[in-house]
Amino acid sequence: MKSILEEYKCGKARLLTMLEESDDPVVKTLQPSLKTGRKWKVTEAVDEAKECFKMNEVIGQTQTDRRGLGSTTAKWWSKTEGKEKRDMVTDEIRNKEDSKLVQKAVQQPQQGQWTNWDTAIQRSLIWNDIWHMAPLRISFLIRSVYDLLPSNANLVRWVKKDNPKCPLSQGRQTTEHVLSSCKVALSQGRYTWRHNRVLQELASVISTAKGEIQPSSTSSTVFTTEDGVKKWHGGSVIINICEITLLSSDHLPLP
Template identity: 90%
Template structure:
């Protein structure tokens, strides 16, 4: 990679790098170069939901120096990531995370890991790869003979402990976790009430001599404001299905259904499912409140149901991201809110896991 340097002396240096038997630097770099050249021949393609032309591509023949080195590094990294995913897909147990299509990728920096308690890191990593010492895993590893759950006599897997044990359900453990996450979600939503959601803004535009536009008074120009679900509303109320929160309006309480959160003309339904069942939970909640939405619309209300999923292991569903965006909660506030929801679900599940074999569980 030094051959792209502007310095003629550095350009001729060919250091010998020692690597393992399965990976060679020179082979990886040469392969990355060929891939980048082939991508330029194929042209720009679109692989996600963004429209054509919304992204710009860098071509190998039009870059030089550091840009080429960065392109090679990124290409090698992407190839290694792709290889790991391909290997994980072939693993029916440890590779289950490859099927979490609606879960947002959770990134942990070295700073995050450094400040985490060892038990938390252990639980998070082993729960993702299904390596926690459940009775089913202990039998698979030859450490135990009986895979049954001591509480309900079902097969004790990680999924069973965190979301499917009938005894834990009857004792209210999953409800307790759900309410903890709901408490945080309702608090996040209620903070949006203090934000300004203007239906229209006025601003004076000045153009300097250099052609740079400035807005007088610090107001946001009309075409830069991202429209939210509650734009133009400043009297909406957040109610939650929690004891200390405001009760749902009469038009909701007269039905037999109890949405987790009601926001003026929108209803939010929270679910804390196992990550592999996020799509199933989302579809179930949408169908559950379909008739209620129709009845409210017949009565002249503008009703919208938005199911939200926060995974039991702390992986936030894309529905939560979409909800906050529709409420005009974005940027760092949205990032912090999603992180708070993820950590609340993860900490609650870790508590449930630590008491998986107790016959009577009491929460404080």
């Protein structure tokens, strides 16, 4: 998801590059100045991006991954024109903004843990998707990424509890532990039950949209814990693992 500040900077840089590369000689020679803030100047950002492109041409094509030399085609600033130049400038500004955000996140020991997710699947979100999401879903997504869900480990950190252990496995109950790493919940099939319940709800919605009538499910799933037997009714879709409800706004205390 792109920030508004990033889009503002890219828009200014694209406009300045378009005016500088204009076919109109009057516009091209006027050297237009665009108004920006005091902390960021579009002319300096564009000039810095151009210098970076020229330096890349001096260095030449380098190997940046395991695909080897010659597997990718590099774009050179001196051989591009028009829209390609504008795209190169905006991409360079985006990369620098992303680098600043990552550098800031790395300095945060808890909220910046997502920078160590090597196997995480990249998900592209646009603002239109955010506007159409349910408030609890947005809250859950943001808090799970930045590790702000009320797990026992976080509640101890926020001085809300004294014991950070999981009531099922007696391990340290972190957000990762609750969502996918509890051995007891895994052995009892709780993650499978949650996955199947989500698929069942999706199938029900699709069948309803197609006009098919689905029978109501009144069955319940029973899980055995150390304290006895606990029933999880089939009609509940709330993720309730390791004795905490992560999707309820009443259980989301601020740190």
